[in-house]
Amino acid sequence: NAGVTQTPKFQVLKTGQSMTLQCAQDMNHNSMYWYRQDPGMGLRLIYYSASEGTTDKGEVPNGYNVSRLNKREFSLRLESAAPSQTSVYFCASRAPELTNTEAFFGQGTRLTVV
Amino acid sequence: EDQVTQSPEALRLQEGESSSLNCSYTVSGLRGLFWYRQDPGKGPEFLFTLYSAGEEKEKERLKATLTKKESFLHITAPKPEDSATYLCAVHVSGSARQLTFGSGTQLTVLP
Numbered sequence: 055n056a057g058v059t060q061t062p063k064f065q066v067l068k069t070g071q072s073m074t075l076q077c078a079q080d081m082n083h084n085s086m087y088w089y090r091q092d093p094g095m096g097l098r099l100i101y102y103s104a105s106e107g108t109t110d111k112g113e114v115p116n117g118y119n120v121s122r123l124n125k126r127e128f129s130l131r132l133e134s135a136a137p138s139q140t141s142v143y144f145c146a147s148r149a150p151e152l153t154n155t156e157a158f159f160g161q162g163t164r165l166t167v168v
Numbered sequence: 169e170d171q172v173t174q175s176p177e178a179l180r181l182q183e184g185e186s187s188s189l190n191c192s193y194t195v196s197g198l199r200g201l202f203w204y205r206q207d208p209g210k211g212p213e214f215l216f217t218l219y220s221a222g223e224e225k226e227k228e229r230l231k232a233t234l235t236k237k238e239s240f241l242h243i244t245a246p247k248p249e250d251s252a253t254y255l256c257a258v259h260v261s262g263s264a265r266q267l268t269f270g271s272g273t274q275l276t277v278l279p
Contacts, residue, residue: 058211087266094177096255096271097212112266144211148267156202157257157267159211 056080060145060160067135067167075130075163077145085148086128087112087157088120090141097144103128135167170195170260174270181277184245189273191256192238201239202267203232204255212255215241246277 058079067073079086084105089097099112103122117139119131128147132139142164146157171194181187193201200219204212216225218234225232229250231242241254253274257267 089269094271096172096174097257097269099266099268102266146211156214156217158214161211162209 058145058147058158058160060143060163062163063161064164065166067132067165069136069167071135072131072133073135074132075143075145075165076127077129077160078127079145079147079158080126081147081149081158082125083147083149083158084125086122087146087148088118088128088130089144089146090114091144091162092141100130100143132165135165137167139165140167141165170258170268172256172258172268172270174254174256174273176273177271178274179276181243181246181275183247183277183279186242186244186246188243189241189254189275190238191241191270193256193258194237195258195260195268197260198258200259201234202257202259203239203241204257206253206255206272215254243275246275248277248279251275251277 061076087102088100091097098114101120103109106125109120121129142162144162145160148157149155173192175190203215206212216232221236223234229244233240253272255272257269
């Protein structure tokens with residue numbers, strides 16, 4: 055099983071450039087999430103999608119946009135990258151409607167903005 | 169505001185030296201507490217879910233426990249391969265299915 059797949063794994067951007075991080079899951083989960091992980095700060099929620107066609111802001115949404123393309127795919131877009139967005143980004147999916155289940159994570163995208 | 173605090177930030181143990189990691193939480197309406205393991209360069213990997221105070225779960229050298237204010241991850245006779253960052257997260261009622269994470273404990277087990 056592939057689980058949650060993120061692309062790319064590594065990316066270097068110049069300040070002001072834009073890019074889209076891709077995420078796909080093959081577990082038929084309704085809920086999908088984007089987190090960023092910075093040293094000493096744990097995982098912080100950027101955006102989430104409770105179901106296809108819906109998206110909501112998390113704790114740190116500024117500077118990002120998301121698209122829930124279909125049930126499988128949830129992308130994160132940086133329109134104008136800033137050095138403060140240097141981080142490791144994780145996508146996750148979950149099926150919370152099936153009682154209180156765990157989230158499954160991708161392998162992460164390490165983004166550096168110079 | 170929901171808060172999750174993990175301690176210590178880092179822990180170094182000798183192989184075979186048992187210890188505990190702490191996850192304290194201040195939330196309204198806990199629906200579940202999750203423990204994850206994260207290896208360098210990888211995504212978090214699920215370990216346990218605890219739902220109510222008094223619950224315990226075990227997996228190999230790890231045992232997770234839950235009270236009304238905190239959870240412990242006990243590591244018995246650890247081995248070097250247990251070295252990783254351990255994360256806890258909570259799911260709170262009315263939080264629209266989000267998980268709130270602590271900052272993690274980085275565990276190093278020396279041979």
